[in-house]
Amino acid sequence: MWHPVGELPARVYxxxxxxxxxxxxxxxxxxxxxxxSLLSARGGGDAAASDRYEAVPEPALARVVPSLAAVATPDPPPVAEAAAEPQVAAPEPLAGGPCTDDMIALEVRTPGSVPVGSKPTFEIAVANVSAVPCVRALDKGLQEIVMVDSAGNRVWGSNDCFPEASSDLRTLGPGEVVTIPLVWGGLTSEPTCSAPRVNPAPGSYLLRARLDTKVSPDASITLV
Structure with missing residues (x-):
């Protein structure tokens, strides 16, 4: 085949x-x-994509603001115990001042038992239980003894029908006791003294004394 054959010169062939x-x-x-080129372009694209995923820089905000896990939360300070309020001492009684209810003791004294219809004498005992002398009004209008039955019903009051008035400002020394007698007429009464007055029925009753705002414990009396 390397030796061309034809009409044309050999150099043409x-x-x-x-x-x-x-x-x-x-x-x-x-x-x-x-x-x-295709293979290079494909490989370069994969490499570029890989570089994009691998070389993504950390956000600037993440470099400035640390993550919550990296921030150490300080322990809350211990709650200080509330300071105990100082106890305010009660003021000492003033010598020569008024006898307050806390400075006196009040008691009603009875014979214990009396016959129905009799006129017994009861007593109100006022005592200065403080350490200093003090002044208390013992006016008759401030004194009262009330009798109630076992059910608490009012039976008699010393100021119901014959109220008395007087002015008696008394200085009581420490431990001094003043006794005030009150006579009961033996009949029932009520504050207006308009109801009929009768002899209470035999039985047990209670007497309660009062000196202005100070009230005594109850004392028993038996009518026989």
Whole structure:
């Protein structure tokens, strides 16, 4: 095949063969370059994508503000115990001042038992239980003894029908006791003294004394 046969000169055939060979080589070279470019582009794209995912810089905010897990939360300070309020001592009684209810003791004294219809004498005992002398009004209008039955019903009061008035400002020394007698007429009464007055029925009753705002414990009396 390397010895061309034909009507044309031999150089013409050689020239054609060289052209065909050059075209084939160019075609093969172009195909090879195209395949290499495709492979290179594909590999470069993967590498670029990998670089994009691997080389993403840390956000600026994350570099400035630490994460919550990295921040150490300080323990709350211990709650201080509330300071105990100082106890305010009660003022000392003033010598020569008024006898307050806390400075006196009040008691009603009875014979214990009396006959129905009799006129017994009861007593109100006022005692200064403080350590200093003090002044208390013992006016008759401030004194009262009330009798109640076992159910608490009022039976008699010393100021119901014959109230008395007087002015008696008394200085009581420490431990001094003043006794005030009150006579009961033996009959029932009520504050207006308008109801009929009768002898209470025999039985047990209670007497309660009062000196202005101070009230005594109850004392028993039996009518027989």
């Amino acid at each position: 050689w020239r054609r063969r060289v052209v065909v060979l050059v075209v084939l080589l160019a075609l093969l070279g172009g195909l090879g370059w195209l395949a290499f």
